[in-house]
Amino acid sequence: xxxISHNAERQSYLPDIDCILIGVNCSKTLSRCINSILxxxxxxxxxHLYYVDGGSTDNSIETAEQFSTVTIIxxxxxxxxxxxxxxxxxxxxxxxxxxxxxxDTILDxxxxxxxxxxxxxxxxxxxxxxxxxLYPEHSIYNWIGNIEWNGTAGESDCFGxxxxxRRSALKKTDGYNEILTGGxxxxxxxxxxxxxxxxxxxxxxxxxxxxxxxxxxxxxxxxYRSGYGFAAVRNLENQANSSFWKYEFQKIVIKTGxxxxxxxxxxxxxxxxxxxxxxxMAFLLLIPGITMLLTPRLFKIEKFMRENNLNRTDAxxxxxxCSLVVIPQLAGIIRFYTGQFFNKPLRNKRSTLKxxxxxxxx
Numbered sequence: 152x153x154x155i156s157h158n159a160e161r162q163s164y165l166p167d168i169d170c171i172l173i174g175v176n177c178s179k180t181l182s183r184c185i186n187s188i189l190x191x192x193x194x195x196x197x198x199h200l201y202y203v204d205g206g207s208t209d210n211s212i213e214t215a216e217q218f219s220t221v222t223i224i225x226x227x228x229x230x231x232x233x234x235x236x237x238x239x240x241x242x243x244x245x246x247x248x249x250x251x252x253x254x255d256t257i258l259d260x261x262x263x264x265x266x267x268x269x270x271x272x273x274x275x276x277x278x279x280x281x282x283x284x285l286y287p288e289h290s291i292y293n294w295i296g297n298i299e300w301n302g303t304a305g306e307s308d309c310f311g312x313x314x315x316x317r318r319s320a321l322k323k324t325d326g327y328n329e330i331l332t333g334g335x336x337x338x339x340x341x342x343x344x345x346x347x348x349x350x351x352x353x354x355x356x357x358x359x360x361x362x363x364x365x366x367x368x369x370x371x372x373x374x375y376r377s378g379y380g381f382a383a384v385r386n387l388e389n390q391a392n393s394s395f396w397k398y399e400f401q402k403i404v405i406k407t408g409x410x411x412x413x414x415x416x417x418x419x420x421x422x423x424x425x426x427x428x429x430x431x432m433a434f435l436l437l438i439p440g441i442t443m444l445l446t447p448r449l450f451k452i453e454k455f456m457r458e459n460n461l462n463r464t465d466a467x468x469x470x471x472x473c474s475l476v477v478i479p480q481l482a483g484i485i486r487f488y489t490g491q492f493f494n495k496p497l498r499n500k501r502s503t504l505k506x507x508x509x510x511x512x513x
Contacts, residue, residue, distance in 0.1 A: 166248055166267055167197045168315070171240030174254030175205035175231055178214045180361060181254045185218050188252075193263040195220075202254075203240045205231035211254075230498040233312065234327030234335040241321055249321065253312045256282070256358040265355050266315045276320035276348025277340070279310045280357030292364035295472050298459055304354035308395065309340035313358045320348050328387075332497050333380025338387060341395050371479045378403060378483025379497050386487070400484075406443050407481040413440025447473040 170188050174181060181202070188200060202215040203224045215221050224239050233253075241249045248270060252258060262280060269278045284297035300311070314336070324342040327335050340350055364370060385400045413436050421433035442449065448470040455466040455473075490496045 165194060165197055165264075166270075167199060167246040168193070168248045168250050168263060168267070169199045169201060169241065169244035169246040170250045170252060170258075171237060171244065172200070172202045172252050172254050173205065173233060173236035173240065174202070174207070174211060176207045176209045176211060177254035178207070178209045178211045181211055181214045182217065184252060184254050184256055184258070185215070185221060187256075187258040187260075189218075189220070190260065191258055191263055192260050198263075199244060199246060201240045201244055203236040205236050230500070232329055232332055232335065232499060234331055234339075235329040237335075238326045238329060241316075241318065241326065247318050248315060249318060250315045251312065252358065253360075255361045255363070256313055257285070257360075258358055259356040262355065262357045263315075265353060266357075269351055269353065270315065270317065274347075274349050275317075275351050276343045276346070277310055277314050277316045277350045278353060279307070279314045279350070280353045280355045282311065282313055282358045282360050283356065285359050285361045290365045291468065291472075292366075292370045293362050295469065296360075296362045296364065298461075298469060300360065302352060304352050307340075307350045307352040308344070309337035310350055310352075311336050313360075316343075317348070320346065330496065331380070331383055332499055333376045334384035337396070338384045341388060341391070341393060345391065345393075374476045374479035375483040375486070376497075378480030379487050380483070381480065382484040382487035386491075403477045403480045403484060406446065407477050410440040410444040410478075413437060413443075444477070445474045 172181070172184055185200065185202070188198060189195060191198075198220075200218070200221045201224060202221050204212050204215070204226060206225075206227045212223060212225055215223050222243075224243055226236065226239060228235060237251055240251075248267065250258075250263065250266075259280070266278045266280070269275060282300040284293050284300070287294045287297035320343045323346050324339065327339050331338060344350060364373070381396055381400050381403065385396050388395045388397075417433045417436035417440075420436060421430055424430045424433060447455070448467070451473075452463065452466045452470055455461055455469050456463060459466070459469065461469060486497055
């Protein structure tokens with residue numbers, strides 16, 4: 152058998168894949184994402200593209216319409232969520248494998264071929280690879296995201312927004328939680344694992360991502376929402392008697408709780424103190440709270456150097472992030488529980504959602 156006919160036969164056995172893209176006001180990045188799928192090293196006749204729009208007010212839908220092979224599903228929810236978009240995508244498609252992508256990503260040219268080989272093992276419900284930032288050098292926030300997107304290759308306890316999932320796993324678990332405004336991917340991961348499947352992270356590139364984060368305000372909002380997501384998912388996992396994210400949740404609460412309690416007590420003691428001794432005691436009360444808050448910065452530099460392949464200077468910068476990010480995350484946790492108490496969960500507003508775009512050299 153010659154090489155050409157062998158390759159043709161090999162490709163004929165490759166399964167069809169539905170590629171589900173979701174976005175709201177993502178016209179700046181959408182065409183780049185679609186093109187990356189069409190240019191991947193996978194038979195184009197076996198790829199079925201769906202763009203699920205969450206109610207864009209820009210020209211995202213018009214951008215998708217420029218591609219004749221893309222099926223557009225236009226939603227107009229009052230409160231869009233990633234889970235809502237992804238569910239509409241896979242439920243309106245038919246292939247046995249579904250590749251989910253966020254509209255601000257670029258698919259690696261070899262990813263799909265590598266992933267489908269792994270999915271030949273029927274015990275595997277989902278497979279993911281590594282996500283990298285396009286421009287980590289543009290801002291400290293992009294740089295942090297580039298470090299934190301990925302875990303260790305091998306069996307994984309969860310996946311993110313970019314993942315290849317078996318349709319049967321989605322059907323058995325009823326797909327994504329459409330209420331969650333954050334953490335919907337890890338939450339589905341846990342249900343897939345409890346349903347009997349494994350999740351595998353390949354030591355291979357999967358997507359490039361464009362976080363396009365350049366301001367402190369963007370960083371704080373993202374941390375706030377991650378805290379909300381930790382609380383929301385932890386609440387659901389606790390109901391399932393799972394310890395998933397228990398440590399991460401407790402770390403945020405304990406670190407920030409100790410810091411604020413000691414700080415408040417110190418301020419009250421200082422204001423009420425009528426002697427120098429009481430003021431000194433007030434100052435001393437700050438030390439354990441600050442020490443607890445700055446634990447990574449003070450004690451884990453070597454660990455960050457080793458685990459994240461960072462030099463000492465970069466490890467110190469990352470440690471500052473790990474030390475201080477828990478403060479806005481605690482605010483997100485508090486928002487979740489107050490929302491539960493008053494029956495007012497955090498919701499996305501279509502008018503405030505948009506996908507940014509980095510420009511080379513910025």
